[in-house]
Every structure is written in C-alpha cells, then in structure tokens.
Amino acid sequence: MIEIEGLTKRFGPTTAVAHLSLHVAKGEVLGFLGPNGAGKSTAMRMITGFLAPDAGRVTICGHDIETETNAAQAKIGYLPEGAPAYGDMTPRQFLTFVAQVRGFRGAEAKARVAAVVEKTELGPVLEQPIETLSKGFKRRVGLAQAILHDPPVLIMDEPTDGLDPNQKHAVRGLLRAMAAEKAIIISTHLLEEVDAICTRAVIIDRGTLVADGTPAELLARSRYHNAVTLVLSANEAEAAVARLKTLPGVAQIDRKPLGDSVRLTAFPKGGALLIEAVSALASRENWRVQELYAEPGRLDEVFRAVTTSDAARAKAARP
Numbered sequence: 001m002i003e004i005e006g007l008t009k010r011f012g013p014t015t016a017v018a019h020l021s022l023h024v025a026k027g028e029v030l031g032f033l034g035p036n037g038a039g040k041s042t043a044m045r046m047i048t049g050f051l052a053p054d055a056g057r058v059t060i061c062g063h064d065i066e067t068e069t070n071a072a073q074a075k076i077g078y079l080p081e082g083a084p085a086y087g088d089m090t091p092r093q094f095l096t097f098v099a100q101v102r103g104f105r106g107a108e109a110k111a112r113v114a115a116v117v118e119k120t121e122l123g124p125v126l127e128q129p130i131e132t133l134s135k136g137f138k139r140r141v142g143l144a145q146a147i148l149h150d151p152p153v154l155i156m157d158e159p160t161d162g163l164d165p166n167q168k169h170a171v172r173g174l175l176r177a178m179a180a181e182k183a184i185i186i187s188t189h190l191l192e193e194v195d196a197i198c199t200r201a202v203i204i205d206r207g208t209l210v211a212d213g214t215p216a217e218l219l220a221r222s223r224y225h226n227a228v229t230l231v232l233s234a235n236e237a238e239a240a241v242a243r244l245k246t247l248p249g250v251a252q253i254d255r256k257p258l259g260d261s262v263r264l265t266a267f268p269k270g271g272a273l274l275i276e277a278v279s280a281l282a283s284r285e286n287w288r289v290q291e292l293y294a295e296p297g298r299l300d301e302v303f304r305a306v307t308t309s310d311a312a313r314a315k316a317a318r319p
C-alpha cells in the first residue's frame with residue numbers, strides 16, 4: 001500500500017533523507033525510529049506529498065504522490081508534528097471543516113465528526129478554541145482529523161507525544177484496532193511503543209536506514225538477547241559466578257550490587273539459550289534465588305549501537 005523508492009532530500013549541505021526505500025503492506029504498523037534530526041519528519045512530509053523530494057518516488061495505493069497528489073492524499077490520514085493549524089476554531093468547527101474538505105456533507109459529515117469525537121474522546125472540549133486546549137487534547141484533535149475519512153494509509157508523526165499514560169494507552173489501542181485494515185507508519189521516540197503497537201520497525205540515522213525488522217528480530221540483535229539474569233544474596237555471588245563460568249554456553253558475566261543482594265547477568269555465546277542450564281545449576285547448588293529470568297533483548301541498546309549520538313555527530317562535524 002505504501003511504496004517508497006530511493007527517497008532523498010537535501011537542505012543545503014544537510015542530507016536529511018538519503019535513498020530511503022520501504023514497502024509497507026496492509027496490516028503492518030511500521031515504527032519509524034531514530035535520534036533527533038535523523039530525518040523522520042522530513043521523510044513523512046515527502047511520503048504525504050507536503051514536501052517535494054530531490055530524488056525518489058512514493059506511491060500510495062498505486063497513486064504517485066507527486067503526479068497524482070489528490071488521488072494519493074485521499075488515501076492518507078496524516079498527523080503532522082505539533083498542533084493542528086486553525087487554533088481559533090473549536091474542535092467541532094475544525095473537524096466539520098475537515099469533513100467538508102474530504103467531501104462529506106450533511107448527515108454524513110455530522111456522523112463522521114461524531115464518530116471520531118467518540119474514538120478520540122474529544123467530547124469535553126468540543127466547543128473550546130483549539131489554541132486553548134492542553135497539548136494532549138490538541139494532539140487528539142490532530143488524530144481525529146487524520147482518521148475522519150477512514151483512510152487505508154495512516155502516517156503519524158509521534159502520535160502519542162504530549163499524552164499522559166492513560167491517553168497513550170487509549171491512542172495505542174485505537175491504532176491497534178484499526179491496524180488490520182490499514183498500512184500505518186508512526187514515528188516515535190518511545191521504544192516501548194514499538195513493543196506496544198508495531199509489527200515492524202526501522203531505525204534511521206542521519207537520513208539512512210540502518211535497521212529493519214520485526215520487534216523480535218531487532219531484539220535478537222541485542223547482546224542481552226537470551227542472556228539470563230539472576231538475583232542472589234551477596235554472600236553467594238562469588239561462588240555463583242565461578243560456577244556459572246563453567247557452563248559451556250556462557251560468554252561473560254556482569255554483576256551489579258543491589259543492597260544485600262547482587263544481580264548477575266550471564267551473556268550467552270552466539271545468542272544460545274541459557275535459561276535451562278542456569279536454572280538447573282541454581283537448583284543443583286541450592287542458591288537462594290530471588291529472581292531468575294531470560295532477557296528478550298533490549299531495544300535501547302540496539303538503538304544506541306546502530307545510531308550516532310549527538311556528541312559523536314558534533315565531533316564528526318568539527319573541522
């Protein structure tokens with residue numbers, strides 16, 4: 001449903017997006033991850049036809065975004081960064097206006113507005129100017145305008161930005177409920193969002209795609225994938241480390257003091273499964289284990305490994 005080929009955009013000396021190619025199918029929720037300035041918003045503005053690329057092509061449900069802009073945009077719901085324009089309008093006025101722009105009239109327009117107001121829980125603020133709303137409500141007005149025409153493609157730039165934990169939960173539920181029938185791209189800085197709603201995630205760094213996979217595939221790239229963590233009393237820890245080192249699958253052991261206890265993490269050789277061997281050893285040795293679990297992997301560590309920090313970027317930019 002979304003086909004992106006070789007998308008490139010430069011701003012003066014900065015290459016914001018470089019040769020980005022991606023296909024997103026119906027039923028996929030693709031997470032766009034990357035550090036600040038990685039090029040996520042620029043890519044989304046090109047995908048939705050609000051910014052012309054220097055090179056490359058985007059097709060939405062078979063329509064080229066540059067040469068068949070109206071047909072392509074009719075298939076897209078776009079939530080841009082920040083708050084909706086027209087701050088002096090109330091949500092009801094703004095959403096009625098959006099319904100008309102999308103070609104709905106009379107009872108149909110009213111029904112569409114009522115449905116999105118309910119879905120995004122905007123009822124309490126319907127008659128209040130948008131510019132006076134809290135950040136969370138502004139974000140939900142943006143979300144409502146994006147889904148009003150029930151488009152098959154959703155492009156959402158940080159949809160849960162500014163929402164409190166309850167609202168985040170509600171919006172993620174809404175996106176999940178719509179996901180089966182749509183192709184969705186969301187950008188986010190929240191790695192837990194990937195786990196909560198994405199079927200696939202890409203990581204972009206300095207305009208370039210540096211990782212692409214399901215959440216499980218990305219986690220499998222973490223050094224914590226299949227590592228085993230156990231918490232023991234401090235006086236048992238040294239003997240436990242010595243015994244754990246004798247297990248053939250163990251590559252390394254990290255230790256972290258936790259008051260009277262110690263947290264040990266055994267890292268596997270080549271991603272091997274360790275949990276059975278470690279729990280059997282713990283039981284043979286009668287360790288008083290307070291916690292014992294296998295680690296799925298840590299997305300923040302994968303993110304750091306494949307992207308460039310601000311400090312590294314500043315260093316590279318120095319003459």
Ligand SMILES: Nc1ncnc2c1ncn2[C@@H]1O[C@H](COP(=O)(O)OP(=O)(O)OP(=O)(O)O)[C@@H](O)[C@H]1O
Pocket residue numbers: 011014015016034035036037038039040041042043
């Ligand atoms: N209109 C513009 N003029 C000049 N440079 C721009 C413009 N828009 C974006 N850039 C630059 O392009 C790069 C990518 O910016 P973009 O906003 O797409 O990143 P992002 O990944 O969305 O960042 P964030 O996570 O902070 O929202 C940055 O270096 C930014 O400064």
